Amino acid sequence: MSAELQQPAPSPWTADELDSIREGLESAVLRIEAELALIGSDLGTTAGAPPLEVLVDDLDVASQRAEMLQDAVQAENLAAILAQTQHVLDRLSAGHYGVCESCAGGIGRPRLEAFPRATLCIGCAH
Structure with a gap:
């Protein structure tokens, strides 16, 4: 494989x-x-x-x-x-801007526009 x-x-x-x-x-x-x-x-x-x-x-x-x-x-x-x-x-x-440090998924443009220093997506931040 x-x-x-x-x-x-x-x-x-x-x-x-x-x-x-x-x-x-x-x-x-x-x-x-x-x-x-x-x-x-x-x-x-x-x-x-x-x-x-x-x-x-x-x-x-x-x-x-x-x-x-x-x-x-x-x-x-x-x-x-x-x-x-x-x-x-x-x-x-x-x-790596916009890539979640925890799950490696996307952080999401709206979150980054509101909080440019975000390193975690919403799911991992909570």
Whole structure:
């Protein structure tokens, strides 16, 4: 019994569309990196603030801690989005954009138009 090699399904995207998707993802990378740099400078400014013991009252301490926590959580979320965006750019370069990482089926054009960073089809995402 000989195994037949299956040809990959043709991409539902034209070369121009893929270029546009790449440009959008690359633009998102630059925007996220800028946001991370801004948050990093905010965290540095907060870190240079007076020691918590010097602050006047408990509300000042709580406010500063809450701000630091919010910045840290935002930075963590942005770093995850950045990694995902870079991963999708790698998949696009490898010719795997729109292919589900779990089942190898198609992700679906409407899903990718709504969420260009998707790497799983709807069925595998749920």
